[in-house]
Amino acid sequence: MFTKPFHYNLLYLLLLVAALLLPFYVPDAYIFQIVIMSFLFAIATSSMNLIIGFAGQASLAHGAFFGIGAYGVAIMTKAGLSFWLALPLAALISAGIGAVIGIPSLRTRGHYFAIVTLCFGVILWIVAGNWIQLTGGHNGIFGIPLPSSIPIPFLGEIDFYSQTAQYYLALTFLLLTLFVLHRLIYSMFGLTFMAMRNNEPLADAVGIDPFTTKLMAFVIANFIAGMAGGIYASIIGAVSPSAASHLMTFNFLIYVILGGIATLSGSVIGAFAIPIIMELLQFLGDYRMLIFGALLVVVIIYFPQGFVGGLRQLNQKVVAWRQPKQTEGANVSR
Amino acid sequence: MFLVKSLTKHFDGIIAVQDVTFTINQGEILAIIGPNGAGKSTVFNLMTGTITPTSGMVFMEKVRISGLPPNKVAVKGIARTFQTTSLFDQLRVIDNLLIGYKYRTRIGFWNTLLHTPAWKRYQTEAFMRAMEMLEFLGLADKAEYFIPALSQEEQKRLAIGIAMVSKPRILLLDEPTGGLIQEETDRITRLIERIRDQGTTVCIIEHKMQMIMGLADRIVVLNYGKKIAEGTPDEIKSNQAVIEAYLGGEVHV
Amino acid sequence: MELLLQQIFNGIMFGSTYAIVALGLTLVMGILSIPNFAHGHLYMLGGYITFFFISATGLGFWLSMLLSVITLGLIGVLMERMVYRPLTDQPHINAFIAAIGALLFLEALALVVWGPQGLRIPNPYPQNIQFLGITMGLQRLLVIGGAAVLILCLHLFMKKTLMGTTIEAVAQNREGAMLNGINVNRVSAITFGISSATAAIAASFLSPIFMLSPSMGAILGMKAFIIVILGGMGSIPGAILGGYILGLIEALGGGYVSAAYKDVFAFGALIVILSFKPTGIFGKKEA
Numbered sequence: 001m002f003t004k005p006f007h008y009n010l011l012y013l014l015l016l017v018a019a020l021l022l023p024f025y026v027p028d029a030y031i032f033q034i035v036i037m038s039f040l041f042a043i044a045t046s047s048m049n050l051i052i053g054f055a056g057q058a059s060l061a062h063g064a065f066f067g068i069g070a071y072g073v074a075i076m077t078k079a080g081l082s083f084w085l086a087l088p089l090a091a092l093i094s095a096g097i098g099a100v101i102g103i104p105s106l107r108t109r110g111h112y113f114a115i116v117t118l119c120f121g122v123i124l125w126i127v128a129g130n131w132i133q134l135t136g137g138h139n140g141i142f143g144i145p146l147p148s149s150i151p152i153p154f155l156g157e158i159d160f161y162s163q164t165a166q167y168y169l170a171l172t173f174l175l176l177t178l179f180v181l182h183r184l185i186y187s188m189f190g191l192t193f194m195a196m197r198n199n200e201p202l203a204d205a206v207g208i209d210p211f212t213t214k215l216m217a218f219v220i221a222n223f224i225a226g227m228a229g230g231i232y233a234s235i236i237g238a239v240s241p242s243a244a245s246h247l248m249t250f251n252f253l254i255y256v257i258l259g260g261i262a263t264l265s266g267s268v269i270g271a272f273a274i275p276i277i278m279e280l281l282q283f284l285g286d287y288r289m290l291i292f293g294a295l296l297v298v299v300i301i302y303f304p305q306g307f308v309g310g311l312r313q314l315n316q317k318v319v320a321w322r323q324p325k326q327t328e329g330a331n332v333s334r
Numbered sequence: 335m336f337l338v339k340s341l342t343k344h345f346d347g348i349i350a351v352q353d354v355t356f357t358i359n360q361g362e363i364l365a366i367i368g369p370n371g372a373g374k375s376t377v378f379n380l381m382t383g384t385i386t387p388t389s390g391m392v393f394m395e396k397v398r399i400s401g402l403p404p405n406k407v408a409v410k411g412i413a414r415t416f417q418t419t420s421l422f423d424q425l426r427v428i429d430n431l432l433i434g435y436k437y438r439t440r441i442g443f444w445n446t447l448l449h450t451p452a453w454k455r456y457q458t459e460a461f462m463r464a465m466e467m468l469e470f471l472g473l474a475d476k477a478e479y480f481i482p483a484l485s486q487e488e489q490k491r492l493a494i495g496i497a498m499v500s501k502p503r504i505l506l507l508d509e510p511t512g513g514l515i516q517e518e519t520d521r522i523t524r525l526i527e528r529i530r531d532q533g534t535t536v537c538i539i540e541h542k543m544q545m546i547m548g549l550a551d552r553i554v555v556l557n558y559g560k561k562i563a564e565g566t567p568d569e570i571k572s573n574q575a576v577i578e579a580y581l582g583g584e585v586h587v
Numbered sequence: 588m589e590l591l592l593q594q595i596f597n598g599i600m601f602g603s604t605y606a607i608v609a610l611g612l613t614l615v616m617g618i619l620s621i622p623n624f625a626h627g628h629l630y631m632l633g634g635y636i637t638f639f640f641i642s643a644t645g646l647g648f649w650l651s652m653l654l655s656v657i658t659l660g661l662i663g664v665l666m667e668r669m670v671y672r673p674l675t676d677q678p679h680i681n682a683f684i685a686a687i688g689a690l691l692f693l694e695a696l697a698l699v700v701w702g703p704q705g706l707r708i709p710n711p712y713p714q715n716i717q718f719l720g721i722t723m724g725l726q727r728l729l730v731i732g733g734a735a736v737l738i739l740c741l742h743l744f745m746k747k748t749l750m751g752t753t754i755e756a757v758a759q760n761r762e763g764a765m766l767n768g769i770n771v772n773r774v775s776a777i778t779f780g781i782s783s784a785t786a787a788i789a790a791s792f793l794s795p796i797f798m799l800s801p802s803m804g805a806i807l808g809m810k811a812f813i814i815v816i817l818g819g820m821g822s823i824p825g826a827i828l829g830g831y832i833l834g835l836i837e838a839l840g841g842g843y844v845s846a847a848y849k850d851v852f853a854f855g856a857l858i859v860i861l862s863f864k865p866t867g868i869f870g871k872k873e874a
Contacts, residue, residue, distance in 0.1 A: 058680045104862030111622055114683055115812055116861055119854040130847040188432050189446040195433045198422045207408035207437030250687055257684055286698045293692025300684045301673045
């Protein structure tokens with residue numbers, strides 16, 4: 001009932017093969033690093049899409065939860081904890097703080113939720129910059145250890161010193177995230193999220209508790225954002241308040257919107273393509289944000305469904321053009 | 335089966351509903367009628383927890399439901415539709431019905447994540463029930479349609495379907511034929527009769543007197559937020575208070 | 588005692604700025620129910636444009652300010668027309684995103700034109716006045732006095748002129764106003780213009796005291812938002828009172844508790860208050 005046509009599966013398989021082979025034809029270490037970061041941003045962006053795109057709640061604290069994960073892993077691994085223990089803990093802390101923020105603020109609607117979450121993001125950013133004993137203040141935390149090696153019986157161990165290993169680590173977590181989100185979204189569980197976005201009073205009237213449902217989406221999204229932040233801190237080796245700032249949130253938001261809101265592939269495309277486009281546009285310097293700001297306005301006015309949504313519309317038009325009768329029938333019955 | 339007792343609601347000092355009492359019996363169709371602004375929809379909203387009463391209580395099988403939020407009322411087997419057709423219009427027809435059935439399942443986070451046998455069972459059960467409902471509504475061939483591709487009558491049918499898919503004990507319909515022409519109204523009326531025949535109790539708000547007189551077993555008449563009459567269609571037709579109330583407003587009787 | 592008075596004086600000065608900025612924002616939110624996240628950035632741009640006229644043309648402070656106010660008014664009208672009006676009938680979240688696009692654009696614009704380093708408008712009134720044992724810069728007094736005059740003027744405008752009452756009518760009942768033949772689009776554009784112009788006034792008053800920087804609008808814009816939410820969307824007294832209260836809380840909190848966490852007070856207060864009263868202190872119940 002939720003299956004996709006065959007040619008989509010083939011497309012995804014090809015993309016997966018391309019992703020697995022990517023380390024063999026990536027031109028240089030700098031680009032490689034950007035690709036790895038894109039994957040981590042894609043994890044955060046997909047989870048932001050869960051709360052904003054699918055559940056329809058404008059959470060503007062996603063950067064903050066990414067930051068909580070990053071600082072969490074940084075502080076815990078520097079204190080000697082294994083990365084593999086610190087990462088789930090940091091994600092849980094992120095989800096837990098998310099619940100603490102969500103419980104009061106998800107009772108509010110629309111504007112209010114967006115503003116409360118934005119304010120929380122700013123508070124966290126200020127705290128990260130000033131709580132020097134814990135966060136290192138504006139300089140942040142340096143020398144965060146890489147993920148510790150995973151021993152494999154009889155074969156040695158997997159270490160994460162090489163970029164290639166880090167790449168596969170990021171890819172694994174991205175695939176895991178997409179797998180989980182796909183399962184959650186394309187089921188009756190995910191339908192309840194979309195019911196919140198689409199018609200909350202009706203969902204309430206058919207026995208779905210709006211508050212619990214929204215809180216669940218928010219907590220899941222923040223768990224994943226914290227996880228992405230944790231991996232980010234460990235691979236980069238440093239974290240500063242900018243990783244937790246509202247600018248981070250805005251970046252994720254740009255990826256979500258330009259890629260295509262409420263589509264899983266859109267988030268990945270947005271998070272992957274835009275940082276690379278940004279790099280290619282490096283020569284423009286400060287003009288880049290000028291272009292992106294204007295682009296964001298234009299897209300939201302003329303193509304509110306983003307890149308993937310645009311493609312879908314195009315596809316529908318092609319289908320309609322091929323089978324003119326069927327669509328006419330639908331129009332007549334209206 | 336369903337008891338509304340001394341229900342009163344004030345909005346900023348305006349009395350919208352005052353001391354309304356009536357019961358709904360198992361298996362009947364009870365209609366609530368009255369001129370515009372008589373407080374019919376407010377009574378519905380009070381019965382389903384959308385708004386909380388200033389005083390008075392609502393009971394379902396001797397269990398008090400007033401004061402509960404709408405979703406807690408719904409899981410007690412009380413389903414409703416809204417005056418303006420309310421659907422999940424960004425989703426497909428089948429998805430609308432699946433959401434309507436959701437609370438009957440135990441599909442939660444872990445079940446869904448792990449695709450447990452329970453998840454599969456519930457997902458199949460919901461799907462079967464949704465298809466059955468589509469059949470019942472006469473929309474079986476439109477499961478995959480998006481809502482804007484449906485006609486107005488089909489949308490109204492679907493709205494009833496979303497309420498009925500979870501097999502409620504009682505169905506509250508708020509003007510289910512508003513804005514429809516006679517022919518379409520007749521078809522919806524037959525649908526409501528079939529729902530009653532299946533054993534679901536129905537409470538309906540309507541303006542169309544002719545339709546109500548033929549459909550309802552009993553009628554409660556509201557005017558200015560008060561109950562002015564209650565009885566069978568024949569009793570209501572000859573009730574002096576009702577005739578007076580309607581002569582001032584609409585002249586459908 | 589003197590420290591306390593000094594903090595109160597500073598608090599009133601900041602509060603004056605907050606009140607004006609929040610006033611502009613509440614007008615726009617009340618009229619269009621548009622979350623103009625970019626309002627703080629319009630304030631920032633206003634400061635820079637005043638700076639531009641002073642440094643590039645050599646015009647005096649007041650004349651430059653006037654030109655800046657006019658420019659910002661036009662920018663506001665343009666922004667309403669190009670960014671927000673096309674989104675009137677779309678979900679709220681789209682307007683949020685458009686606002687974020689607009690603020691990124693404005694910040695980048697300032698960065699490109701004036702660079703990241705702080706700039707300062709030469710202080711037209713550098714003198715100090717001693718009063719009750721505290722030192723008051725004349726320019727700071729001007730901020731307080733100017734704000735009071737501006738608030739009074741806006742009050743008279745809203746209550747005594749046809750345009751003002753029309754704005755109020757549209758804010759209260761958009762459909763009704765439309766049915767009565769009011770050109771709602773025109774009113775929206777004018778409101779946006781006024782809102783942006785007042786932001787430019789606030790920025791011009793304050794910029795001789797504090798450095799201009801492209802990012803200075805972000806935090807101020809968010810504080811204005813908090814004031815508007817807590818004071819009730821569209822409520823003018825709420826914005827004014829909220830502005831002064833926030834200024835005082837910050838000055839006292841910053842002086843007596845912690846200067847680094849000064850900004851946290853405002854944001855924390857919002858979260859706490861909204862948790863208990865989801866529609867704000869003076870807020871109307873949502874329909």
